Amino acid sequence: MAENRFNKDIGRHSVVFETPVYVRGYACVGGKKEGEGPMGECFDLIEQDPYFGQNTWEKAESRMQELAMTYALHKAQCEVKDIKYLFAGDLLGQLMATSFSVNKIEIPLFGVYGACSTFGEAIGLASMAIDGGFAGNTMALTSSHFSGAEKQFRFPLDYGNQRPRSSTWTVTGAAGIVLSNSRHGSNVCIKGITTGHIEDYGIKDSMNMGACMAPAAASLIECHLDEWDVTPDYYDKIVTGDLGKIGKKILIDMLMAKGINIAGNHMDCGIEIYDCKEQDSHCGGSGCACSACVLCSFLLKKLERGEYKRILFVPTGALLSGTSFNEGSSIPAIAHGVVFERI
Amino acid sequence: MAENRFNKDIGRHSVVFETPVYVRGYACVGGKKEGEGPMGECFDLIEQDPYFGQNTWEKAESRMQELAMTYALHKAQCEVKDIKYLFAGDLLGQLMATSFSVNKIEIPLFGVYGACSTFGEAIGLASMAIDGGFAGNTMALTSSHFSGAEKQFRFPLDYGNQRPRSSTWTVTGAAGIVLSNSRHGSNVCIKGITTGHIEDYGIKDSMNMGACMAPAAASLIECHLDEWDVTPDYYDKIVTGDLGKIGKKILIDMLMAKGINIAGNHMDCGIEIYDCKEQDSHCGGSGCACSACVLCSFLLKKLERGEYKRILFVPTGALLSGTSFNEGSSIPAIAHGVVFERI
Numbered sequence: 001m002a003e004n005r006f007n008k009d010i011g012r013h014s015v016v017f018e019t020p021v022y023v024r025g026y027a028c029v030g031g032k033k034e035g036e037g038p039m040g041e042c043f044d045l046i047e048q049d050p051y052f053g054q055n056t057w058e059k060a061e062s063r064m065q066e067l068a069m070t071y072a073l074h075k076a077q078c079e080v081k082d083i084k085y086l087f088a089g090d091l092l093g094q095l096m097a098t099s100f101s102v103n104k105i106e107i108p109l110f111g112v113y114g115a116c117s118t119f120g121e122a123i124g125l126a127s128m129a130i131d132g133g134f135a136g137n138t139m140a141l142t143s144s145h146f147s148g149a150e151k152q153f154r155f156p157l158d159y160g161n162q163r164p165r166s167s168t169w170t171v172t173g174a175a176g177i178v179l180s181n182s183r184h185g186s187n188v189c190i191k192g193i194t195t196g197h198i199e200d201y202g203i204k205d206s207m208n209m210g211a212c213m214a215p216a217a218a219s220l221i222e223c224h225l226d227e228w229d230v231t232p233d234y235y236d237k238i239v240t241g242d243l244g245k246i247g248k249k250i251l252i253d254m255l256m257a258k259g260i261n262i263a264g265n266h267m268d269c270g271i272e273i274y275d276c277k278e279q280d281s282h283c284g285g286s287g288c289a290c291s292a293c294v295l296c297s298f299l300l301k302k303l304e305r306g307e308y309k310r311i312l313f314v315p316t317g318a319l320l321s322g323t324s325f326n327e328g329s330s331i332p333a334i335a336h337g338v339v340f341e342r343i
Numbered sequence: 344m345a346e347n348r349f350n351k352d353i354g355r356h357s358v359v360f361e362t363p364v365y366v367r368g369y370a371c372v373g374g375k376k377e378g379e380g381p382m383g384e385c386f387d388l389i390e391q392d393p394y395f396g397q398n399t400w401e402k403a404e405s406r407m408q409e410l411a412m413t414y415a416l417h418k419a420q421c422e423v424k425d426i427k428y429l430f431a432g433d434l435l436g437q438l439m440a441t442s443f444s445v446n447k448i449e450i451p452l453f454g455v456y457g458a459c460s461t462f463g464e465a466i467g468l469a470s471m472a473i474d475g476g477f478a479g480n481t482m483a484l485t486s487s488h489f490s491g492a493e494k495q496f497r498f499p500l501d502y503g504n505q506r507p508r509s510s511t512w513t514v515t516g517a518a519g520i521v522l523s524n525s526r527h528g529s530n531v532c533i534k535g536i537t538t539g540h541i542e543d544y545g546i547k548d549s550m551n552m553g554a555c556m557a558p559a560a561a562s563l564i565e566c567h568l569d570e571w572d573v574t575p576d577y578y579d580k581i582v583t584g585d586l587g588k589i590g591k592k593i594l595i596d597m598l599m600a601k602g603i604n605i606a607g608n609h610m611d612c613g614i615e616i617y618d619c620k621e622q623d624s625h626c627g628g629s630g631c632a633c634s635a636c637v638l639c640s641f642l643l644k645k646l647e648r649g650e651y652k653r654i655l656f657v658p659t660g661a662l663l664s665g666t667s668f669n670e671g672s673s674i675p676a677i678a679h680g681v682v683f684e685r686i
Contacts, residue, residue, distance in 0.1 A: 008476055009427065013451045015477045056670050084352065085538060093436030093495075094664040095456050099541065103675040108356045108538035110464055111456040111677075113438050121453055125468065132475020133351055134358045152436075152666070195428060195451035198442065321437040323495070327399050332446040334454075 008131070008192075011227030013220075016192035017131040020343065023188040024137065024180040025076025028296040029067045030289070031146070031172035037274045037285075042297035043173075044071045050147060050172065057148035058096050064174035064289075065090075065101035065143045072139065072176035072296075076184070080105050083178065084135035087122035089113045090143045091170075091288055092152060097143050115317030116213075116242050117196070118142045119292035120336030123177060123313075124193040127338070130181050137181075143174035144287030153206060153322055166208040168244045168270055168286035169279075175292035177300075187343050188303045191310075194224040194337035198319070202330045206320055209331070210247025210270075210283055213316040216333035217243060218254040220314055224337045225260065232262045236308040239299060241291035241315035241335070242270035244283030269294035269315075291315040303342045310341045351474070351535075354570030356563075359535035360474040363686065366531040367480065367523040368419025371639040372410045373632070374489070374515035380617045380628075385640035386516075387414045393490060393515065400491035401439050407517035407632075408433075408444035408486045415482065415519035415639075419527070423448050426521065427478035430465035432456045433486050434513075434631055435495060440486050458660030459556075459585050460539070461485045462635035463679030466520060466656075467536040470681070473524050480524075486517035487630030496549060496665055509551040511587045511613055511629035512622075518635035520643075530686050531646045534653075537567040537680035541662070545673045549663055552674070553590025553613075553626055556659040559676035560586060561597040563657055567680045568603065575605045579651040582642060584634035584658035584678070585613035587626030612637035612658075634658040646685045653684045 008015045027044040035046030045067060052063040065088070073079060089112040090097040098111060114121040122140035129135045147157055149170040155161040179190065199216040217240050225231065232238060243251055248268045255262055269291040270284030295313060302308045316335045325331070351358045370387040378389030388410060395406040408431070416422060432455040433440040441454060457464040465483035472478045490500055492513040498504040522533065542559040560583050568574065575581060586594055591611045598605055612634040613627030638656060645651045659678045668674070 009478060012424075012427070018476075058666060058670065059672075081355075084355070089456065091437075092664070093666060094434075094458065094662060096662075096664040096667050099662040099664070099675045100667065100672065103541045103543040103673075106540045108540050109677060110468060110538065113432065113454040113456050115437065125453060128475055128477055129471065132471055132477065133361075134471055134475065135352060195453065197449045197451050198446045200446040319437060319442040321435070321439045321442070323401060323436060324439050324443065327401065329402075329443065330446075332442045334452060 013223050014194040014227040019131055020189040021127040021130045022180045022183050022186040024178040024184050024186055025072050026177040026296040026300055027068055027071030027075055028175035028293040029064050029173060030293055034171060034173050039273055039297050057145050058092060061097035061143050061145040061148055062100040065097055065141055068174035068176040069141055072178050076178035080107055083107060083137050083139045085110060085129050085138045086141060087112055087126045088141040089118040091149055114334055115319050116286055116288050117315040117317030117334050117336045118288045120315035120338055123338050124195060124336055126179050127190045130179055138179050139176060141176040142288040142292050144170050144289040146170040146172045149287060153320055164207045165282050166246055168209055168242060168283045169281040170287035171273060171285045171290040171293060173289035173293045175296040188300060189341055189343055191339040191341050194220060196220045196335040198332045198334050200330050200332040204330050206325055209286060209318045210244040211250060212318040212331040213333040214243055214247040214250035216335040217251050217314055217316045220335040220337050222258055222260060232265055235265060235310050235312045237265055237267045237311045238262050239311055239313050240268045242286035243268045243316060244270045246283055303340055306342060313338045313340060356566050357537045357570040362474055363532040364470040364473045365523045365526050365529040367521040367527050367529055368415050369520040369639040369643055370411055370414030370418055371516060371518035371636040372407050373636055377514060377516050382616055382640050400488050401435060404440035404486050404488040404491055405443040408440055408484055411517035411519040412484055415521050419521035423450055426450060426480050426482045428453060428472050428481045429484060430455055430469045431484040432461040434492055457677055458662050459629055459631050460658040460660030460677050460679045461631045463658035463681055466681050467538060467679055469522050470533045473522055481522050482519055484519040485631040485635050487513050487632040489513040489515045492630060496663055507550045508625050509589055511552055511585060511626045512624040513630035514616060514628045514632040514636060516632035516636045518639040531643060532684055532686055534682040534684050537563060539563045539678040541675045541677050543673055543675040547673050549668055552629055552661045553587040554593060555661040555674040556676040557586055557590040557593035559678040560594050560657055560659045563678040563680050565601055565603060575608055578608060578653050578655045580608055580610045580654045581605050582654055582656050583611045585629035586611045586659060587613045589626055646683055649685060656681045656683060
């Protein structure tokens with residue numbers, strides 16, 4: 001084993017897995033607005049009650065995580081006891097939604113935080129746990145809730161504040177994915193990951209998160225293509241998380257300035273999850289659940305059906321905190337890349 | 344490789360590493376109160392200014408992380424570029440201290456959150472990245488700041504609130520550890536980890552965190568001893584994070600009720616880091632930096648000198664959030680175990 005020990009460590013930010021990490025099952029749940037969007041029919045559950053039967057936004061989010069986990073386990077045909085590690089996180093301070101979604105079940109937990117890039121981070125670590133031989137099955141789980149996020153990061157809904165055109169709409173939803181070292185009939189696997197570093201261009205506008213995150217996405221994609229030694233057309237789609245319309249334009253321009261053209265095969269989950277004109281979402285969707293739900297409702301099905309052969313999934317996170325924002329600090333950002341491939 | 348692939352997966356919560364994960368270097372920094380405590384002389388740096396030259400508590404905490412990272416890298420005789428992954432987190436909402444400590448350096452980052460168990464979680468993942476063959480060197484980093492924590496979780500200092508006898512004092516400090524697959528003269532390694540699940544006994548008192556966390560510590564230690572098939576005396580010390588005096592008593596009682604006696608070799612970092620009588624810390628120290636600084640100032644030196652052969656390090660985290668607390672929710676807790684051994 002010693003001699004090939006570092007074959008998988010192919011660059012500063014990237015690893016390629018030695019063995020296939022199979023996507024054994026996945027699921028997502030969403031709220032009313034998500035159900036009315038273009039991908040509504042692909043969700044496993046759409047709930048009309050924004051409280052999901054609870055009495056606070058935060059508990060609603062925990063409930064969504066429970067539901068996403070239950071559906072994903074069911075579809076993967078396994079139980080909690082079969083999952084060695086759960087990698088989970090959310091946007092709320094101290095990962096509140098996660099803490100209360102799994103406090104009644106005994107599942108070894110690694111809490112992770114990467115803002116809206118959380119699902120990419122969680123899937124990366126969950127894959128490493130499989131390929132490293134530490135686990136047979138692992139799970140990644142995340143969530144976000146529009147009302148809980150507005151309350152925490154901007155204004156409580158009751159204030160009725162105006163949202164500028166540059167703002168995005170936090171997706172109310174949760175998604176979970178079960179990964180495995182055994183195939184279990186799956187025809188999609190994870191080939192490797194590229195882990196991002198923080199990019200901070202000094203932007204301070206919490207109503208323009210696309211601009212905060214675009215440099216992190218650009219840096220990650222440039223680095224990934226270089227370390228994997230591939231061109232953008234190696235992928236059917238290069239899928240960013242929640243840059244929205246403004247962030248997408250910045251990303252494409254930034255990469256173009258470096259001689260990298262992704263305009264033809266770029267897709268942003270934030271732009272796709274809502275009908276921006278009809279659904280008043282302005283620049284698009286955002287939140288941990290944005291890219292997570294698009295992956296677990298739409299993208300993985302495209303891969304399963306063979307409509308895509310290979311995608312680079314790049315959730316993007318703006319590391320916004322209400323406290324640092326109020327103290328006048330910038331909003332640092334990060335992105336994480338995961339390569340999904342049809343077998 | 345296939346046949347021994349799961350030798351390291353020895354139980355529901357535990358893995359044993361196939362190859363030694365070496366402790367290449369480590370460092371910690373602290374504030375004035377920490378410097379005056381019993382372990383003050385073992386810190387790499389004690390700073391008298393609680394703001395660490397910054398203008399907010401949060402930026403002070405980021406500065407501490409920068410310092411701990413710089414000292415740890417220096418002692419490990421390596422540079423940022425040699426570290427493949429940084430696993431880092433803190434207590435602040437959205438890991439604020441971490442976001443602003445590494446936003447100027449290009450280091451692939453996995454943000455982690457486990458409240459005061461964060462260092463255990465980060466070391467666990469950083470070790471898995473080494474043993475899994477994904478990296479040659481990794482780093483775990485964490486911090487906490489008394490004033491920032493009080494402001495976020497309880498009352499701003501200016502309120503002058505009374506602290507009950509059951510409360511603990513959040514450690515102002517930061518610690519970092521560099522792990523490696525090469526020995527580099529080290530005589531301490533990590534043998535394996537036991538990853539905790541959330542325990543929630545319904546306790547709601549944010550001024551009695553020891554009681555919240557003791558069940559998580561008890562569950563982790565019981566599970567670890569069972570899965571590793573060892574008795575408490577296998578370790579020179581079983582070291583919990585920040586249970587404090589009340590939590591320690593509960594832990595020992597809970598384990599005794601299951602026939603496990605750790606009274607003779609248990610140590611709690613929260614009790615050790617301050618002179619509780621002289622330093623007005625009541626039940627002891629707490630915060631991510633509590634166990635992290637005791638490990639990186641005292642415990643690792645004991646192992647290096649051969650005064651300990653083997654310890655089980657169990658940082659404990661109370662997943663307290665100001666929001667969930669104000670909404671009347673309980674305080675779930677988690678603990679993570681790491682086995683350090685002298686070679």
